[in-house]
Amino acid sequence: MARPVRHRGVAPSLRRNTAPSWAALVWRVLLVAGLIGIALAGHWIERDGLRDNIDGSISVVDVIYFTMITITTVGYGDIVPVTDGARLFDTFVVTPIRLFVWLIFLGSAYQFLLRGVLEKWKMRSIQRNLSAHTVVAGFGTSGEEAVSELIRRGADPQTIVVIDPRAEATAAAEAAGAVVIEGDATRNVTLEAVRANQASSILVSAGRDDTSILIVLTARRIAPDVPISVVIRSEDNEVLARQAGANTVINPASFAGLLLAGSRHGPHIADYLADLANAGGRVSLTERTVTADEIGQPLSAIRTGLGLRIYRGTEPYGYWDPQAASLMAGDVIVEVERRC
CATH class of the missing domain: 1.10.287.70 (Helix Hairpins)
Incomplete structure (x- = not known):
């Protein structure tokens, strides 16, 4: 199992004093x-x-x-x-x-x-140095784990910007090496300060569904083309989060339920799913755009990993579907790779 990469040094911070x-x-x-x-x-x-x-x-x-x-x-x-x-x-x-x-x-x-x-x-x-960075709005349990996983996967901590209104949360994020700003991510001025429109992705985990959805709304207005992922705890709010502009909606309770249900049908299914999601696992689930030399080939012929699904526009097709028999330019491949 790969050992996590540890980054040392003092992280820069953009702190705002909330006291009058x-x-x-x-x-x-x-x-x-x-x-x-x-x-x-x-x-x-x-x-x-x-x-x-x-x-x-x-x-x-x-x-x-x-x-x-x-x-x-x-x-x-x-x-x-x-x-x-x-x-x-x-x-x-x-x-x-x-x-x-x-x-x-x-x-x-x-x-x-x-x-x-x-x-x-x-x-x-x-x-001036914020470009193609990752914005993490909320440094609770999910946000902290996301930052740790990004660093374990090789991301430079100083390309991760954490926004949280709590001083203790920003202090913990700063100790992890991330750039921090102590502020309210639901406000335009805060997201503009971290140049959200130039980010590679925005991860939202505010701890409350209403706050998270409001952050998504604000972020989508500031950064119309940046992918936004959000943690939503109530299934009823998942549709609202997508309507607010989130590209990916994650429900921790639902995912835990999938692992539990999978374990009933075999003791190794939940272990394999956790292996896919963990940076220290033996395999990884990745997403990439089809290359020029793969156009016209079937999904099963790719050499970089095991092809599971393609996205053609907004439509997903499994490796068993006839659309996966011939890859086209612009297709997005979801595959399982062996971790180095």
Whole structure:
């Protein structure tokens, strides 16, 4: 059995902060106000330990002035602490407050100014390399297994883009090596950000049928020609998913039922089906377009594997059908190949 390929390194990400920016700004303002309040109260209590070199008296305005100047700078020397208590308060309380305030100022400047510029530049840089990639909308159980299977089959993790609104899900996808975007795949702007219209395929597994179908609708509008596969858990919703634009609808419960029913007629049937679907199996089920040298030959004569079915347009024909006796240009062959 082939061993899975492991990819190492840090994956790029296109993250979007879903928390409102004003909430973070308000929290920082309140924190700074609280720190200044502590320093102001301490200086007022120790006002007798301060000396004003201008008029010799310390007023409320002097305390406010000295506090703000001391927190934002090292002071101008017009008001100075002269007692041990005042100096110790400035040393062990005001100086750490000054450092915290400056860190908050710098962090706010980064988050609200520099970070936005850097993330836009980073997003454009990543988007330039997004072409013929695979978009995975939803990184739950099915989405995670799909990404793992794609990587085991040799796909470059950085050609896989995972969209999920949950931070823990995008973190797991990023750890697997995929490009991630923390956002809502039902929105046009999110699918446009990952260039869904230039993808080779879109895989949808949002965990809820209504969300998955809405993602399919949005994706089909953004990418009218890209193949879309979707996981649907209710049989009643399979038709809706196809009407929304999905090319392939997968029902995990139905597939599990097929395996169970197959095992009743023989212990090796379910094992063979799982072997076909697994990248580590001895055989693989593949799909390809007929080659020029195969035109006119029967499906049974192909040399790349065991031909099972052809698709001529939208019509499927089995190897027993007369249409499979002579392959035509444009036919799509479904075959079983020996895995190397």
